[in-house]
Amino acid sequence: MTNSERFNRLCVRESLLQRLCLAGLAAILALSAAGAVRAHDASHRDGLHAAQWLGSWGAAPLPPSAAVGPIPAAPAFNHQTIRQIIRVSAGGHRVRVRLTNEYGTKPLVIGNASIALLNSSGAVKAGTKHALTFAGQSGVTIPSAAPYLSDPVDLPVEALSSLSISLFFPEDTGACTCHQSGMQTGYVSEAGDFTGDATFPEKQRIQMRAFISGVEVEGSGKTVVVLGDSISDGIGSTVDANRRWPDRLADRLVSRGGHQRWGVVNMGISGNRVLADGLGQSALSRFDRDVLSVPEAAYVIVFEGVNDLGVSYGNPAGPAAWFIRSFASGPKATPESLMAAYRQLIARAHEKGLKIIGATITPYEGADYYSAEGEAVREAINNWIRTGHAFDGVIDFDAAIRDSANPAQIKNGLHMGDHLHGSDAGYEAMANAIDLSLFK
Numbered sequence: 001m002t003n004s005e006r007f008n009r010l011c012v013r014e015s016l017l018q019r020l021c022l023a024g025l026a027a028i029l030a031l032s033a034a035g036a037v038r039a040h041d042a043s044h045r046d047g048l049h050a051a052q053w054l055g056s057w058g059a060a061p062l063p064p065s066a067a068v069g070p071i072p073a074a075p076a077f078n079h080q081t082i083r084q085i086i087r088v089s090a091g092g093h094r095v096r097v098r099l100t101n102e103y104g105t106k107p108l109v110i111g112n113a114s115i116a117l118l119n120s121s122g123a124v125k126a127g128t129k130h131a132l133t134f135a136g137q138s139g140v141t142i143p144s145a146a147p148y149l150s151d152p153v154d155l156p157v158e159a160l161s162s163l164s165i166s167l168f169f170p171e172d173t174g175a176c177t178c179h180q181s182g183m184q185t186g187y188v189s190e191a192g193d194f195t196g197d198a199t200f201p202e203k204q205r206i207q208m209r210a211f212i213s214g215v216e217v218e219g220s221g222k223t224v225v226v227l228g229d230s231i232s233d234g235i236g237s238t239v240d241a242n243r244r245w246p247d248r249l250a251d252r253l254v255s256r257g258g259h260q261r262w263g264v265v266n267m268g269i270s271g272n273r274v275l276a277d278g279l280g281q282s283a284l285s286r287f288d289r290d291v292l293s294v295p296e297a298a299y300v301i302v303f304e305g306v307n308d309l310g311v312s313y314g315n316p317a318g319p320a321a322w323f324i325r326s327f328a329s330g331p332k333a334t335p336e337s338l339m340a341a342y343r344q345l346i347a348r349a350h351e352k353g354l355k356i357i358g359a360t361i362t363p364y365e366g367a368d369y370y371s372a373e374g375e376a377v378r379e380a381i382n383n384w385i386r387t388g389h390a391f392d393g394v395i396d397f398d399a400a401i402r403d404s405a406n407p408a409q410i411k412n413g414l415h416m417g418d419h420l421h422g423s424d425a426g427y428e429a430m431a432n433a434i435d436l437s438l439f440k
Contacts, residue, residue, distance in 0.1 A: 051152065053096070053216040055223040055294040056088040058265035059182065059209040062280050063103040064175030069322035071180055071270075071279075075206065078172040081189040082210055083200055084165050084182075085118065087242050089250040090263040091159040092217025097132060097150045099167075100213040101142040103177040108142040108211065110134075111170040114195040115153055118162040124198070130155055131196070132165075139170075147213065157217065159254045159261070165212060168193040179209035180279075181270040183234045183244065186210065207239065214265070214294070221261030222298035224249070224439060225291045227283055227345075229304050231362065232268030236416030236423055243424045244268075248431030256436055265294050271323060273307045274341050276330020284341055292352050299439055300349055301395065302342065303359035306420070308333035309377055314369025319418075324369060335380040339388075346390055357438060358391035360398035362430075365408035366419030375408055393438040400433035401426050 064074035088095075097115065101108040113132035117125045133151045134140035142148040157163065170193070186208060190201040226232050226246045234244030250264040267290040271279030280286065283304050291300050311324055312333040331337055342358065349356040360382040364370050382398055385391065401422070403411040410419055414426030422430065 051094070051218050052220055053295040054090050054092065054219055054221040054261065054263050055214065055225070055265045055296060056090045056092070056217045056263045057086050057215040058225075058267055058290075058294065059179035059213055060267045060269050060280060060286065060290050061100045061102050061177045061213050062180055062269065064177070068326055069319075074175040074178050074180075075208070075210070076173050076175050077169045077188065077210070079170055079191045080203070081166055081168045081192065081194040081200070083187040083189070083194075084167075084209065084212060085122070085162055085184055085186070085240075086165065086212075086215060087160060087162045087247070088157055088215055088217065089159065089254070089265075090217055090219075090221050090223075090261045091157045091161060092219045093154070093156050094152045094218040095155050095157060095163070096152045096216050097165060097212060098214035098216065099142060099148045099150065099211055100177050101144060101146055101148070101211065102213075104142075104144045104174060106144055106174055108144075108173055109139070109169065109171045110142070110167055111139045112168045112193055112195040113138075113150070114166045115155065116164045117155065117157060118164055122162070124164060128155065129196070152218065160250065163215065166195040167211060168195045173211070176208075176210045178211070179213070179269075181230065181233045181235060182207045182209045183237060183239050184209075185240055216295055217263075219261065221263060221296055222439070223263035223265055223294055223296045224253075224299045224301065225265045225294050225297050226267055226301050227287065227291055227304060228266075228268035228301075229272040229307055230268065230270035231306070231421055232266060232303055233270045234268070234427070235270055236418075236421035237427055238424055241424070243427055245422065245427040245430040248428055249434055252431060252434070252436060253439065262439065263296070265297075267291065271307060271327070272304060273311065273327070273330065274304045275308050275333060275337060276311075276327070278307070278311075278327030278330075282330075284344060287345055287348055292348070292354070297354055299355045299357060300345075301357045301359055302345055302391075303395075303397065305333070305338055305361045305381060306364055306378070308338065309361070309374035310364070310367070310369030313371040313374035313377070315371065316368040318368045320368035333377060335377055335384070338377070338381055339384055339390075343390060355392040357393040357395060358385040359395040360385050362397050363402045363408050363410050364420050365406070368418070370419075393435075395434050395438075397430050397433060400429050
């Protein structure tokens with residue numbers, strides 16, 4: 001055999017090996033791709049990894065407490081069903097619910113749960129009631145001090161839709177992890193599981209958010225989180241009407257249109273403070289849980305401080321006296337201490353890629369815990385918020401509702417009568433004062 005013939009045979013053999021190797025590599029890649037698709041499909045079904053979730057509603061959890069002033073004691077439930085109504089901001093094709101036992105001292109047992117869309121009259125839309133499940137099961141035991149996500153539900157919801165969430169508790173829950181100022185009527189049943197029933201045998205009504213802290217919708221978008229106190233919580237607005245200023249902001253963002261979907265999650269807590277715990281953990285303490293953990297949070301509006309001023313400088317003898325007596329601990333709210341706290345929130349937001357917007361503290365002369373000293377601090381803080389360039393943007397709520405004849409007071413008609421909390425008109429004026437170009 002000549003050298004030329006040997007060379008040709010070698011080339012043929014190497015070409016065959018190459019084809020075999022390439023065929024084997026193609027088979028391996030095909031199998032890997034199929035496995036990846038199966039893994040993606042599985043993770044899409046369980047909703048834990050592949051799907052993108054957007055915060056669409058929220059209520060900050062609070063620890064159980066005895067009755068304090070006008071605030072009732074945290075209730076407990078036993079072999080009862082609770083039906084609660086919420087309004088989402090952003091819509092989506094699937095939803096899931098975040099439950100909370102974060103302040104519970106024992107496991108929370110949920111026997112059954114359901115979710116449904118409501119029509120404009122508040123009745124369940126036919127064919128929209130779905131069971132909520134947990135890892136495919138109808139019930140779940142949530143450990144003490146823990147939150148818990150439901151499985152996703154194939155329930156298309158439009159922006160600004162209202163949902164009914166029903167939870168059945170077969171055992172004593174103990175004092176609930178509730179959001180005390182729901183500004184929305186909830187319904188507690190007689191004994192029994194009514195999560196799947198069309199009728200609901202009502203025993204009592206509550207205005208708390210019991211054991212629910214969030215609703216998320218599937219899809220891309222951006223969420224604005226509100227970190228605030230009772231003025232953001234909506235005290236003074238019409239119950240069951242969704243007229244808090246964050247609700248009005250959601251209305252405006254939806255009406256603006258465009259391709260971007262917007263969620264607004266209201267994490268206001270009545271009586272909350274920046275520098276110290278009281279009614280709920282301080283803004284500094286709860287920032288990571290109530291803001292940074294919200295899915296697709298892109299912006300946070302910080303609107304807190306008036307309770308710090310009232311506790312630090314007020315000396316009331318009227319309705320607010322209980323608040324001062326109960327929550328007088330903590331550092332004094334000086335301009336320096338509040339500015340330092342705001343800078344902490346700014347740094348933590350920026351570290352996670354959020355834009356943080358500062359809102360000026362609204363007037364409160366005439367409120368029970370007003371003082372001239374507190375007013376001086378308010379003016380100093382507001383001047384810093386407006387001119388200090390520490391925040392990524394500014395909302396001037398002070399200018400939106402103050403009385404031009406007496407800037408230390410809210411204009412008559414824009415407060416609920418206590419010179420502190422807004423009326424429906426006041427909250428609408430606040431929302432209308434927000435420059436929507438802040439949110440891009």
